[in-house]
Amino acid sequence: MEKSILQKQNMSGVLSGSSILHATHNGKGKPRLEFALNLTALIDAFSILVIFLLANMSSSNQALNVNAKTKLPEAHSSQNLNPGVVIRVDGNKYYLEEEEIQLGQLVARLVKIRQDSNDLKTDFEKESRQALIIQADRELPYSVVSPLLKAGGHAGFNHYRLAVLPHSNSKE
Amino acid sequence: MGLASGPSGKKDLNFELNLIPVFDILSVCICFLLMTVVWVHVGSMNVSQAIGGQSAAETKKSPTVWATIKESGATEFTFRNMEKPLKPMRINGKNGRIDIAMAERVVKSLENRGLEIALVMPSKNTKYNDVIQLMDLMKSQNLKDVGLAPL
Numbered sequence: 001m002e003k004s005i006l007q008k009q010n011m012s013g014v015l016s017g018s019s020i021l022h023a024t025h026n027g028k029g030k031p032r033l034e035f036a037l038n039l040t041a042l043i044d045a046f047s048i049l050v051i052f053l054l055a056n057m058s059s060s061n062q063a064l065n066v067n068a069k070t071k072l073p074e075a076h077s078s079q080n081l082n083p084g085v086v087i088r089v090d091g092n093k094y095y096l097e098e099e100e101i102q103l104g105q106l107v108a109r110l111v112k113i114r115q116d117s118n119d120l121k122t123d124f125e126k127e128s129r130q131a132l133i134i135q136a137d138r139e140l141p142y143s144v145v146s147p148l149l150k151a152g153g154h155a156g157f158n159h160y161r162l163a164v165l166p167h168s169n170s171k172e
Numbered sequence: 173m174g175l176a177s178g179p180s181g182k183k184d185l186n187f188e189l190n191l192i193p194v195f196d197i198l199s200v201c202i203c204f205l206l207m208t209v210v211w212v213h214v215g216s217m218n219v220s221q222a223i224g225g226q227s228a229a230e231t232k233k234s235p236t237v238w239a240t241i242k243e244s245g246a247t248e249f250t251f252r253n254m255e256k257p258l259k260p261m262r263i264n265g266k267n268g269r270i271d272i273a274m275a276e277r278v279v280k281s282l283e284n285r286g287l288e289i290a291l292v293m294p295s296k297n298t299k300y301n302d303v304i305q306l307m308d309l310m311k312s313q314n315l316k317d318v319g320l321a322p323l
Contacts, residue, residue, distance in 0.1 A: 041195040048202045055206075064214050073304035077311035078215030133216065138301035142294040142323070145303075149322040160320070161216035164304060 064088075064135060064163060065098060073138040075164040083128035084161055085113055087148050089136040094148070103147055110155030131159040217307060219320045234288040234316075239306060241294045245269045247306070249278060255286060270302040272309075279309045287313070293321040 064081070066072065067090055087106075088095040095101065096109055110132075117129035132152045136145050152160060233253040240248045245265020251258040263274040290310040294303050303320070310318045 038192075041192050045195045045199050045202070048199050048206075052202060052206055066214070072214065073301040075215070075217050075304055075308040075311075077308050078217055081214050081216040136300055138299070138304070140300045141296060142298045142300055142303055143296035145300055146296070146323040149320065153322070158220065160219045162219060162304060162307075164215050164217050166213060166215045167308075 064133075066135070070135070070137045071139070072135070072163055072165045074167040076167045078164050078166045081133070081161065081163065082131065084131035084133040084159075085110070085129060085157075086133045086135060089134070089140060089144055089148070092144070103151070106147070106151040107154045110151060110157065114156050130157070131161050132157045133161045133163055135163040217304065217311070219307065220317055235286050236289040236291060237282065237287050237310075237315075238291045238293060239310070241270060241292070241298045241302070241306070243295045243297055245271070245298075245302075247271075247275060249282075251287075258285065268297075269299060270306060272302075272305050275306060276309055279313055283313060288316045289319065290315045290317070291319045291321060294323075296323055 064086065065088070067088075070090065086097055088098070093100055094103060094106065096106065101109060113129060117126050120126045120129065132148070134145060134148050149160065235254050236252045238250045238252065240250070242248070242265070245268045247263050247265070247270055249261040251260070261278050263271055263278060265271060290307075290313075292303060292307055292310070307318050307320065
């Protein structure tokens with residue numbers, strides 16, 4: 001009797017289909033079951049994940065939370081953004097490392113940050129606390145940014161990094 | 173899922189999940205995210221503090237250009253410690269903002285004048301973008317140091 005299509009098809013699953021069952025020798029001995037799993041798909045997915053993470057990590061050394069409404073100024077002569085203490089200006093509010101702060105408290109907080117940096121173990125960590133990163137919208141008046149420079153100067157910061165976008169040729 | 177016949181002839185129900193389509197969807201999703209995510213590469217413009225702790229007597233007198241931005245957007249370039257004295261240069265503002273095109277011409281004309289340091293002194297109403305643009309122009313002339321003065 002001719003078998004139907006369903007009967008002819010292999011009804012075993014992928015895992016069981018890829019398993020190899022060694023027959024016993026003359027009916028004696030235990031059958032050995034070897035399990036082989038096809039890893040090509042797994043390796044493919046993980047390699048894509050690794051490439052994604054590599055591309056994400058190599059973009060810059062300092063992660064900035066840029067507000068959607070904030071448009072950073074553009075500059076041709078920009079450099080890589082190295083780590084530092086981040087001060088963000090959002091309207092009339094100031095955020096020191098994502099914590100809202102009043103201008104009157106800024107100097108004291110910056111001084112404390114510089115003092116705490118002496119307790120850091122590695123030179124890289126110490127260096128990362130020596131610079132002040134200022135992030136502000138391009139249309140803000142300079143009177144909003146100037147107090148940050150003054151406060152940084154009072155606290156002993158010598159290096160300032162103004163967050164900018166590398167200039168592109170595209171027209172907005 | 174697969175059905176296998178056991179030794180007694182009864183059909184055993186073994187639940188097996190085929191993971192290949194799962195990995196396929198996962199990789200497609202990741203590729204989609206890679207293509208559509210917006211990469212914002214943030215750079216930095218490094219500036220030095222214009223008001224330093226060093227005394228005036230100790231500070232080395234390097235040829236310096238001072239760019240003072242007025243409230244009207246007009247910019248005045250003055251020169252100090254130059255080997256050959258230079259007259260101040262002034263450009264008018266444009267709609268209350270710096271005329272970047274004119275500023276670029278002025279800054280390019282200062283090439284090979286031996287300038288080492290530039291100092292930008294904005295006014296309180298000067299737009300932050302204009303300050304950055306002017307500093308960018310200064311840096312493009314390979315000046316050793318570009319400073320920014322607070323108000």
